[in-house]
Amino acid sequence: MLIFVLRRLGVMALTALVLTFVVFYLTNLQPNLEKLARSEGSVRMTEESVKVWLAENGFAKPVVYRYGEWLGVVPGWTHTDEKGTTRGRCIPQGSDPAEAATYCGVLQGNWGFSTVFKNPVLDEVAGKLGATGWLMMWVMIVMVPTSLIIGIIAGMREGSRTDRVLSTFSIASTATPEYVSGVILVALLASPMTGLSPLLNEWGVIGSKTLFQGSATSAMDDITFWNFFLPVMTIALYGIGYIARMTRASMTEVMTQQYIRTARLKGVRFRDVVIRHALRNALIAPFTVIMLQFPWLLNGVVVAESLFNYKGFGWTLVTAAGNNDIDMLLGCSVVAVIVVLVTQLISDIGYVFLNPRIRLS
Amino acid sequence: MPDMLSWPMIIGLMVKQFWPVWAALVVTFVVSIRFKRRLGLYGKLFDSPVGMVGFAIVMFWVFTAVFAPMIQTLPPLDQFGSAKNPLPGAPTPDGSPYPFFLLGGDHLARDVFSRMVAGARQVLIIAPAATTFAFLVGITLGLPAGYFGGKLDTGLSFLANLVLAFPVILLFYLLVTPEIRNTGIPIYLAAVLFIFPVIFCVVLLNGRYRTNPPRRNLYVGVTLVFGLWAYSGLAFNMDPLGVWGMEPNLLNVFVSVVFVNAPTVFRIVRGIVMDIKSRDYVAAGQTRGETPSYIMMWEILPNARGPLIVDFCLRIGYTTILLGTLGFFGLGVSPESPDWGSTINAGRKILSMVPHPAVVPALALMSLVLGLNLLADGLREESLKD
Numbered sequence: 230m231l232i233f234v235l236r237r238l239g240v241m242a243l244t245a246l247v248l249t250f251v252v253f254y255l256t257n258l259q260p261n262l263e264k265l266a267r268s269e270g271s272v273r274m275t276e277e278s279v280k281v282w283l284a285e286n287g288f289a290k291p292v293v294y295r296y297g298e299w300l301g302v303v304p305g306w307t308h309t310d311e312k313g314t315t316r317g318r319c320i321p322q323g324s325d326p327a328e329a330a331t332y333c334g335v336l337q338g339n340w341g342f343s344t345v346f347k348n349p350v351l352d353e354v355a356g357k358l359g360a361t362g363w364l365m366m367w368v369m370i371v372m373v374p375t376s377l378i379i380g381i382i383a384g385m386r387e388g389s390r391t392d393r394v395l396s397t398f399s400i401a402s403t404a405t406p407e408y409v410s411g412v413i414l415v416a417l418l419a420s421p422m423t424g425l426s427p428l429l430n431e432w433g434v435i436g437s438k439t440l441f442q443g444s445a446t447s448a449m450d451d452i453t454f455w456n457f458f459l460p461v462m463t464i465a466l467y468g469i470g471y472i473a474r475m476t477r478a479s480m481t482e483v484m485t486q487q488y489i490r491t492a493r494l495k496g497v498r499f500r501d502v503v504i505r506h507a508l509r510n511a512l513i514a515p516f517t518v519i520m521l522q523f524p525w526l527l528n529g530v531v532v533a534e535s536l537f538n539y540k541g542f543g544w545t546l547v548t549a550a551g552n553n554d555i556d557m558l559l560g561c562s563v564v565a566v567i568v569v570l571v572t573q574l575i576s577d578i579g580y581v582f583l584n585p586r587i588r589l590s
Numbered sequence: 591m592p593d594m595l596s597w598p599m600i601i602g603l604m605v606k607q608f609w610p611v612w613a614a615l616v617v618t619f620v621v622s623i624r625f626k627r628r629l630g631l632y633g634k635l636f637d638s639p640v641g642m643v644g645f646a647i648v649m650f651w652v653f654t655a656v657f658a659p660m661i662q663t664l665p666p667l668d669q670f671g672s673a674k675n676p677l678p679g680a681p682t683p684d685g686s687p688y689p690f691f692l693l694g695g696d697h698l699a700r701d702v703f704s705r706m707v708a709g710a711r712q713v714l715i716i717a718p719a720a721t722t723f724a725f726l727v728g729i730t731l732g733l734p735a736g737y738f739g740g741k742l743d744t745g746l747s748f749l750a751n752l753v754l755a756f757p758v759i760l761l762f763y764l765l766v767t768p769e770i771r772n773t774g775i776p777i778y779l780a781a782v783l784f785i786f787p788v789i790f791c792v793v794l795l796n797g798r799y800r801t802n803p804p805r806r807n808l809y810v811g812v813t814l815v816f817g818l819w820a821y822s823g824l825a826f827n828m829d830p831l832g833v834w835g836m837e838p839n840l841l842n843v844f845v846s847v848v849f850v851n852a853p854t855v856f857r858i859v860r861g862i863v864m865d866i867k868s869r870d871y872v873a874a875g876q877t878r879g880e881t882p883s884y885i886m887m888w889e890i891l892p893n894a895r896g897p898l899i900v901d902f903c904l905r906i907g908y909t910t911i912l913l914g915t916l917g918f919f920g921l922g923v924s925p926e927s928p929d930w931g932s933t934i935n936a937g938r939k940i941l942s943m944v945p946h947p948a949v950v951p952a953l954a955l956m957s958l959v960l961g962l963n964l965l966a967d968g969l970r971e972e973s974l975k976d
């Protein structure tokens with residue numbers, strides 16, 4: 230078991246290294262750097278002065294070397310201009326260059342400075358992750374039980390009418406990506422012109438113009454049912470169908486096993502067969518699926534946060550990408566890659582733990 | 591000036607506008623059901639109600655794409671009048687080719703209905719083509735990885751997992767930007783990805799006609815000439831005759847979507863091959879002295895077709911969703927383009943005030959993906975019955 234985990238960790242570290250390098254390479258392409266020089270220096274810089282600016286700010290070195298700097302395994306760049314002032318990657322503004330550290334990269338906790346948010350990347354990412362954490366938590370609270378219940382009830386009696394109805398619902402929900410469900414939910418529930426809200430307002434059921442709020446910006450300070458319901462449902466809906474279908478498939482398979490038939494023939498009630506015998510075996514596969522669903526949720530989070538203007542991690546990623554904020558984008562990528570890899574690891578290890586039939590080595 | 595249309599009238603006019611689609615659907619269904627016993631898996635589809643509904647929805651959109659110029663009421667890129675976001679059923683200004691905005695207009699007073707119809711054409715050209723390419727890449731790499739195993743498998747699987755561990759949205763933001771075109775990365779990616787279909791066809795034909803050199807040379811030669819001709823045009827835009835070619839923006843989107851999809855196909859193919867290669871007919875082929883390429887292409891691949899066809903349907907739907915995501919973030923083919931993702935993106939800013947410009951393409955996209963999912967479900971059910 231230990232060797233299995235260690236090997237997995239090794240592959241994971243290698244993957245993380247390669248992925249961060251790819252992101253680093255793609256964000257540090259020459260056109261992006263020139264754009265950065267123009268936005269940080271001055272818009273009317275000539276080609277020549279752009280080159281000088283890049284050289285003075287440590288961007289002239291080969292990309293592998295700069296990746297090392299960013300990672301913190303290669304000494305940071307320094308530059309001394311004609312006046313004798315030394316600036317450098319590891320020298321904060323106004324501090325003594327002699328006291329500065331040689332290495333300062335992600336490993337040392339220096340994630341760079343965001344040009345859009347005017348804040349250190351680490352602080353900014355941590356704050357935004359907190360906001361997204363709440364969103365994720367509610368999505369999970371809604372999504373996991375709903376999808377498991379749908380999947381179990383549908384898979385309990387394969388081919389029954391309940392199964393048909395629930396399976397159709399699951400298929401429909403997997404066909405509704407976040408940007409579609411978000412648009413439809415807003416049009417139905419949060420528009421003062423169409424959908425339910427004008428009707429309810431006319432009947433006097435709700436005092437405000439709309440039933441739910443179409444923007445989740447106010448949820449940054451205070452989460453309420455009315456401002457958080459739509460973004461949570463938007464993200465959850467797409468996942469519900471997928472997990473429910475996986476649960477159903479796993480459940481139908483378990484229900485055809487010999488021990489279920491034995492239990493039925495012994496005279497155990499159908500309810501008890503499902504709860505005691507089938508459920509525990511049927512839930513192994515959905516566990517993996519739920520864990521692997523996290524990377525997809527990231528996708529949903531980005532869409533929902535931009536649609537509902539909730540300033541979390543996804544919104545930050547979009548803003549950073551749209552404004553050529555290289556350090557911020559790198560920081561977001563590191564977090565995203567770590568989330569993906571850690572959930573993969575948990576799902577692998579969890580699968581082995583949950584399923585005693587798998588023997589390692 | 592005519593009055594606003596009521597909803598029943600709008601629906602009536604839309605149904606009328608779609609007449610070529612209804613006619614084509616009726617012909618397809620009558621012919622298919624008449625001859626269903628002779629049509630193999632496709633014919634069996636008409637035994638499953640779910641599959642039939644899915645097939646009908648998919649074919650509805652396919653025929654809409656085919657007959658788009660006949661169906662659309664107004665030119666999808668032109669503006670009619672100066673009123674912003676006219677409501678569904680509002681009259682168009684005098685002198686327009688059609689008297690009404692059937693499903694309203696967008697913020698530039700372009701007709702939402704016509705844009706949706708024109709968007710179907712865009713989506714139904716890019717999504718199946720990208721999925722096909724992803725499949726050819728995935729199959730060409732997955733067959734040897736599963737069949738030979740060993741170092742090749744380890745290396746390719748690591749690469750596939752690498753791409754799969756990349757959050758899709760981040761990859762899109764990095765790959766589909768205007769700046770990246772200047773660096774030539776999409777062209778390098780295209781150069782790598784687009785060669786696989788050529789390799790696939792050459793290996794396929796070479797394996798089959800290896801024992802008959804004259805025919806082999808003819809077939810492989812024709813494939814090579816034709817394939818490399820298309821390759822030069824699509825990947826490098828250097829087709830000497832100018833038949834094949836892709837807009838740089840479209841190439842960028844296309845390559846990214848193929849790149850995201852191919853590793854999943856690779857994993858599926860690899861898994862199936864590892865299962866099939868222990869069968870007796872594979873051992874029989876090996877004993878007969880067949881080459882590995884023949885066994886992979888003509889023994890294993892035909893027997894893996896069931897799950898692959900089902901996944902192909904699902905994957906077209908998934909690709910449609912991906913293309914929509916790209917459009918939603920403004921990374922699509924072009925800002926003018928009527929494809930559904932871009933129109934949803936344009937409409938979402940004023941969503942709570944005037945929902946129709948965003949809701950119409952959203953429903954269209956959802957119905958197409960739903961149709962593909964139902965079709966895949968029907969196919970799976972029917973193919974499992976054998």
